[in-house]
Amino acid sequence: MLEIASVKKSFGNVVVLDGVDLTIKPGEVVSILGSSGSGKSTLIRCINGLEKLNGGRISVDGFDVSKPKELGEARKRSGTVFQLFNLYPHMTVLGNITIAPIEVLKRSRAEAEKEARELLASVGLSERADAYPGQLSGGQRQRVGICRALAMKPSYLLLDEVTSALDPEMTAEVLAILEKLAATGTTMVFVTHEVEFARRISDRIVFLEKGKLLVDLPTEEFFHAEGGMAQPRVAQFLSKMR
Ligand code: ADP
Numbered sequence: 001m002l003e004i005a006s007v008k009k010s011f012g013n014v015v016v017l018d019g020v021d022l023t024i025k026p027g028e029v030v031s032i033l034g035s036s037g038s039g040k041s042t043l044i045r046c047i048n049g050l051e052k053l054n055g056g057r058i059s060v061d062g063f064d065v066s067k068p069k070e071l072g073e074a075r076k077r078s079g080t081v082f083q084l085f086n087l088y089p090h091m092t093v094l095g096n097i098t099i100a101p102i103e104v105l106k107r108s109r110a111e112a113e114k115e116a117r118e119l120l121a122s123v124g125l126s127e128r129a130d131a132y133p134g135q136l137s138g139g140q141r142q143r144v145g146i147c148r149a150l151a152m153k154p155s156y157l158l159l160d161e162v163t164s165a166l167d168p169e170m171t172a173e174v175l176a177i178l179e180k181l182a183a184t185g186t187t188m189v190f191v192t193h194e195v196e197f198a199r200r201i202s203d204r205i206v207f208l209e210k211g212k213l214l215v216d217l218p219t220e221e222f223f224h225a226e227g228g229m230a231q232p233r234v235a236q237f238l239s240k241m242r
């Protein structure tokens with residue numbers, strides 16, 4: 001399980017996460033919605049150990065991200081794809097996907113490349129293994145980013161607004177991949193503004209508001225008038241998104 005308990009995070013005197021509790025079980029798809037600035041990316045960065053917590057605890061399959069000796073194991077289990085393309089520009093697509101399995105998991109190059117090619121085939125990019133990120137479209141880069149995360153065989157795939165920098169056509173091609181992953185049982189934590197898509201693929205939806213988890217409900221209840229929609233902030237957010 002991915003367990004987030006009473007997590008607090010501040011930057012200076014600005015409180016960004018104010019006691020967040022969230023548990024993700026294997027096989028679940030959970031979407032995180034919330035206005036810009038509500039703390040979604042900070043939460044993802046905390047799960048990854050990229051930000052130090054000011055309080056509370058995050059553990060990934062029992063490994064505590066705040067303990068230096070456990071962070072490596074925690075990180076291996078939470079593969080992350082960010083909003084902005086974060087591929088290594090000087091490495092080929094194949095190099096980007098295989099570097100962590102080779103360096104961190106100590107896989108042989110041959111084995112890592114074989115798996116990388118299988119992943120690329122699954123996202124329709126078999127032909128681009130030797131291309132550099134700069135030669136790819138935004139949608140192709142994000143699909144490579146997803147392959148790079150999956151190459152580590154993470155228990156949890158964290159996706160932070162992976163389509164928000166893409167045009168509608170590229171967004172559709174990336175969402176199609178995510179829908180396939182969700183259907184095949186990949187555990188996902190999905191930060192998004194794609195409300196309709198989140199509704200289609202999620203088991204649960206949580207709503208973050210000013211660093212607090214205002215709502216955590218099964219998807220259909222979230223959209224129900226007496227469920228999530230009973231929260232004025234949620235209703236307001238959803239009306240702006242549609
Ligand atoms: P979201 O992803 O929901 O848009 P963020 O987690 O990016 O929100 O940001 C939440 C708040 O934290 C914002 O007010 C943002 O300005 C602030 N913040 C995020 N990162 C930093 C940082 N490194 N230093 C200072 N403030 C930050």
Ligand code: MG
Nearest residue numbers: 040041042161
């Ligand atoms: Mg963000």
